[in-house]
Amino acid sequence: MGYHYNSNPMLGMTILFLLAFSMFIFLGVDSATLSSIATDREALISFKSQLSFELPNNPLSTWDNNSSTSPCNWTGVRCSNNSGSGERVTALDLSGLGLAGSIAPHIGNLSFLNSLQLQSNRLRGTLPNEICNLSRLKVLNLSSNSIEGSLPSNITKLKNLQILDLMENEITSRLPEELGFLSNLQVLKLGKNNFFGSIPSSLSNLSSLTNLNLGTNALSGILPNDLGRLQKLKELDITINNLTGQLQELQMLGLAKNNLSGGIPNSLGNLRRLNDIDLSGNSLLGFIPSSFGNFQNLLSLDLSNNKLNGSIPKESFNLQTLSTIFNLSNNFLSGPLPQDIQLEKVVTIDLSNNLLSGPIPSSIINCKSLERLFMAKNRLSGPIPNTISEVKGLEMLDLSSNQLSGSIPKDLEDLHALRYLNLSFNQLEGEVPEGGVFRNISSVHLEGNKKLCSNLKCKNSTNPGHRNRVIVICVVTAIIATLALCTLLFTLLHLRRRKATIKDTSETQKGQFQMVSYEELRRATGNFTESNLIGYGSFGSVYKGRLSDQTEVAVKVINTQTTGSWKSFVAECEALRNVRHRNLVRLITSCSSIDFKNMDFLALVYEYLSNGSLEDWIRGRKMKENGEALNIVDRLNVAIDVACALDYLHHDCEVPVVHCDIKPSNILLNEDFTAKIGDFGLARLLMEKKGTQTSISSTNFLKGSIGYIPPEYGQGEKPSTAGDTYSFGIMLLELFTGKCPIDKCFSGDLNLPRWVQSAFPENFMQVVDSKLLVGDVCNEERDDDDDDNLYVSPEIRVEYCLTTVIEIGLSCTRDSPDGRITIRLALQKLKNAKHNFLKNRNGKKV
Template sequence: MMVFSNFIMILILIGTYPNLESVASLSITSDKEALISFKSQIIMESPNSPLSTWDENLSPCNWTGVFCNKQSQRVVRLDLSNLRMTGSISPHIGNLSFLESLQLQKNQLTGELPYEFGNLFRLRFLNLSFNSLEGVIPRNISQCKQLRVLDLMQNQITGQIPEEISYFTQLQVLNLGRNELSSSIPPSLANISSLIELNLGTNKLGNSIPSDLALLRNLKYLDLTINNLTGSVPPSIYNMSSLVYLALASNNLSGDLPVDIGLTLPNLLGFNFCFNKFTGTIPRSLHNLTNIQIIRMAHNLLHGTIPPGLGNLPKLKMYNIGFNRIISSGKEGLNFLELLSNSTSLDFLAIDFNLLEGVIPNSIGNLSKVLTKFFIGGNNIYGTIPPSIGELWGLQLLNLSYTSVSGEIPKEIGQLKELQILGLADSNLSGKIPISLGNLQKLNRIDLSRNELEGSIPTSFGNFQNLLSMDLSDNRLNGSIPREIFNLPKLSAFLNLSQNYLTGTLPVEIEHLENVVTINISDNKISGNIPVSIGNCKSLEQLLLARNMFMGQIPATLGLVKGLEILDLSSNQLSGVIPPDLQNFQSLQLLNLSFNQLEGEIPVGGVFSNPLKVHLEGNQNLCLDSACLHTHVRRRTVYIIIIPTTIAALCFAIGLLFYIRKGKGMINGDFESFRGQHQIISYDELRQATENFKEENLIGRGSFGSVYRGLLQEGITVAIKVLNMTMAKSQKIFLAECAVLRSIRHRNLVKLITVCSSIDYKNDEFLALVFEFMSNGNLDEWIRGKRRYENGKGLNVMDRLNLAIGVATAVDYLHNETEIPILHCDLKPSNVLLDSDMTPKVGDFGLAKLLIDNQSAISSTHTLKGTIGYIPPEYGFGEKPSIAGDVHSYGILLLELFTGKSPTDESFTGGMSLKNWVEMSFPTYLDQVLDPELWDERQCTKPENQDDCLITIFRIGIACTNDSPAERISMRDALGKLKSVKDILQKAEYTEENKYRQY
């Protein structure tokens, strides 16, 4: 576009200066004074800048960047572009009355556009692009009647597009892109009949596209991308036969694409309609435009097949139809790719995340040798990856993730010497990782996660001297970690080797990863000591070494990693004391040292003073001080940091009730004796904490009783669940929650701090459980819009996804990671609480069950009391509670989270349910099931794959709520799929090349 503008500028300026002989005698003094004033407000980076040549003793015609008319000796052109100037534009520039061209682009100028620009009535070319200018466009700029080019691109200009711009009768280029202009596009712009180029992209313009723009019969370039335009495209726009480039991407436009668009716009070279809601099929006539270079229709609602004609586009450079609903079927469903071999200039090809099916043709290597980016993942692609893919020598990006391709990774990929990004995640690849991948020395990102790869990590990976991130997680890799991968100088984003079968020790060479932000080696079989040298990883924010076999002491050098936010060393065999320096972490959000063999004194300062950030359970020999205090008060204080011995003993005793009579339901225990022996906090203390159970402190009420906010004497805010003793099963609910919470600890489960079994002031029985306080209420309140962020906004897509993953993580933990699987039996949004960081925590275990074996469950209650709408259908036929039942409840919660509809919504009548309603409308009518609060978010400034991610989320919800328990996916599978969705949204490429793809 800039080349096109400059070409027009040259045409305008060559030979167009007016005859100035009549003013030859005029003095140039006023021009010099104006330029000196301009210079006084400019700051240059270098003392040897071009402005340093502006000697006041010389004529301005001799100054750098200043051009004068030879006859009149007046300044007619000022070119100070790309000089890194800062400062503002002096209003005295309006005194350069003979100025015809002003070029100040590509600097760092600030301030407002001077009103005095209106005095430059001879001005023909004005370019102030790529600065930081603010304010509005002066309306009197319309007095510059001779203006041919007005380029204000990429500034911070606000307000409306002035109607007065339409007064320009000779304007050929109007470029206002990448600003903050708002309101509507003035229909009066159609009056500028001379206009050749109109760029209003990347602003905040709303409403519909004026049909009057079609009156611009000379217009060749129209860019309205990245605005808030709505409605359908006026049919007259499609009849602008002069158009060479038409870009409407990243708006909220809808309607079918005309089938004859290639006939009505015969001169098109570039067509960009990405990120909208266009429907219909890909117009076949587009494939008849033999000169077209760019076809971009990604992220719409297009369906049908790819029309014929792809072989007729020899000049095609970009073909992007990703993230639609384009279909193909059968083994040969991808054979259309062979037709693109005629497009020898093809640089960018994206067909990802559609409904395409088939096997990658062996002829894939015949595609353009200048192809740099190839997105094909997110389709139903099976079979193997053809070795011929190694013939695409120009590839810089290859993304085949999220498919069903199987077999080994072809060693021929190692021939792609230009490759920078390799994505083969979440497929069915097996076998060993080819050593030849080490030849990819320009690689900066590699993702082979979530496959079935085995064998060792190739030592040739040490050749990745430009690598920024590596993800080999969730495979079957074994052997030791090669020392070579710890010598990658540019590794800075993350190193993820988690969920494999890696053995051996953690090499001391880890110290060379000075710039890496995240290291995740969890869930392996790494043994030995944690190297002291890890303290040299000064950029670390997350260190995850959980569930390995590390032994020895925690390195005190970790205290040197000041930016650490998450440190998880849980479930290892670490011993010794906790390094005191850990309490000095200012940024730490989670410290998990649980289930090790640590001993000695627990630090009390810094992060250890916040019980919500520290997990130390499962370390039996830890104590608050060297004497391991035993007093009642100090024991309770210890618990605020970890689960105290008294609570653990209490809940263990209660838990025994569930095991004594295996498989026969809950035994009747001697509750009176238990109550007398294990009173942990008194009724009076709770009464004081709640100001005598004051109504203002009541934060919730249900059939179980009431929940109050309280402040303990230690200054800890808590939530106190007071059970309704008139309810017959209140004691059993109390026992159930204690039994479940006695030995579990997870960041997504509400933490039980202490309990109370006493009598109240009326001498009546009193039972209460004291939990950590959750300041952001429950998930149901957020779904219903009763709670919002301070800016008035509700939950966005990523918020909801993070919440869904948090809940799934908790349920997966209950099902698969506890000593005895636990069923929640009452999953629903109101039982998901949110802390100050919006971390979801599952609570209310009053109906929970402990599974003793695969055949039976020990129940905390004699009858199931779930919640209507969330209870799985088989429970109504007398089936025992099961893991699949929890999965069903979770699926309903997930659908509710993204639809905003309760399963008991009054609209669900006559056998209709939330699940059935979603199935009927999905995926064709995504908008009909999506929470209206998310509609505005579905704009193209969001990740380009968001719609497909939403579709995947709904599919997960449907898979969880299958009527047949046997056909439901597991909680672990649901969690893995949701994490994959999150990866897709988070791993959007933000290099300049990918920005080009998106916008």
């Protein structure tokens, strides 16, 4: 017992020592925890010190080491609480902030970082090796910078990496085998750099990979067959390299401009979710697999510039989703075309430079959205089917260098969008049509058809034995005409001026505008100087100008490089040809010419409206001379003007017109604040009526502007008057709330009508534009002679009027077209609202 008792002091000291040591360790860990966020702060400040800023304002102004603000509140920084470590920086997103400079190695001290996004900046220099210390990193995106050098040698330390995106930099390096050890990688994008050498076979170990982009580099060597093991791969782009090999089992998307040989595997058709196949510019042999008919989401198919042979499988012409391009040109494809073509949505078909034979199928009429059809340099025979003239959107048609016979369908004159027609070197005969595209000699190529003739030549050649008789008749007719001309000369000279005046007036009324030259418009706009630029849209720019007669005009120059620009020009001319209304912007004339660069030049010349667009007034970019915005009466007048114009287009035109793009930027105001609708580039003439709503007769792609497009258009419904009513309702709600329908606060299912509806009717004043609740309307003085029982305060009148207007806007924007009121009823309700508002301005009851 004594021994144990005497040893207790030693035991106690040991216990005390262990407790002290544990306390020391505990306090040390706690101290580290407390300093961890400070460590992150220091790393961020060091990272910032290597940056410069190209934007006028410093986007990282909140990054202040002297501030007591937590770095978790700094721009682009996100933090999370981690068990045992407290709050730590876990994400850094500085994309698109105009950052320049280099990436500091201190970035590696952000040890809890799981997402680093620095894309779309101007960063230079090399990737620091320290970046691989971020073992928790899942997302690394440095795309669209100017990063140089090679990939870090220790990249395998990023074991948790799921997304590695270094696209569009200046990295010069081999692809390291170590990339194949990043087993969690799902997206690998290294395209548009200077990577060279072969593709490492280790990439086939990335079993989770869904997106692989190595395109536009200097890669060479044999394409690894093992890549076919990547069963989850949805997108593959290795275009524009110098790869060789055979496809065999490889399942892929983009392999254009390599040196691939062999056949296209039939198994490629098993990837039913592919939406883009580009195998162009290789040396592929054999047949096009019939399994291509399995594709359910394919939008684009390009097999051009290969050595494919055999006939085109009929399944390829029944891809219902194909909507951009179907290109099989420059191959050795042969045999007749399938008689049943069902490419309803495709825009471009190119089958040129093959060995195709037989007739052009009349089912080409099913290609409702077709704009460009190329079948040149084949062995096609038979007549040109009349059904081509039913493809109303056709802009370019090339059937040259075939064996086509028969006459040119006269109905081709009715293709108003057609601007290029090549029928040269065939066996066509008969009379050449004279209308439509045939009026422009430079747009039509008919050489090499020896039996074609003009109208007069055809008539003379039908009976050559009567040529002398025709000459005698012509001479006699000329003599008689000369005598008649002498007899009527005095009368004609007397009436000349009056006739010219009547002609000018009638042509203006009929929409047969006298076209002006490019040179005159160039002078009128000061060579289209930027100082005269007053607006721009999807199809061109608008300039203020002054014609030679001093008329102020707005010149809309069509961008001929934009897809659909010619159709827009034709649509606008057609829509305005026979319509005249005080609330439609007046089309004065047009121009179809060649500019000084010998390029196509299209322009529309409108009356100039000095008060700009309604959008400028809603956004506050324009104000009255007294600094005030549009008041309630001003806005009511604008709404009524627009509704009047739409009512006229929908109900009073000989052929009803839908505008398809009603929005504030397309509503212009003159000096008296009269509103007029402009920009008819998407307008369509309506040819049939269904039920109570008028709808367009031909299939059309989605038309309008985001935020103003009615929901049924997104579901494939055709443009209709009900669609215009919806767009008008959105514009009306925007006009009286001041809230743009594409405001960032609208996300998910929330849109402008639902936002307004949520406050209507009890709290609707909370969503009304605050500028409407100030000014003279709400500060009227009461007339002392008014009867107290009859007096209505300005506030009550304003609220009553706004309630009515908001209700009209909501009635126009119901989701179902059948549930919306017509524009005529909306117009009547707006007129009543204005009448009641003004009638009670002196204090009478509503």
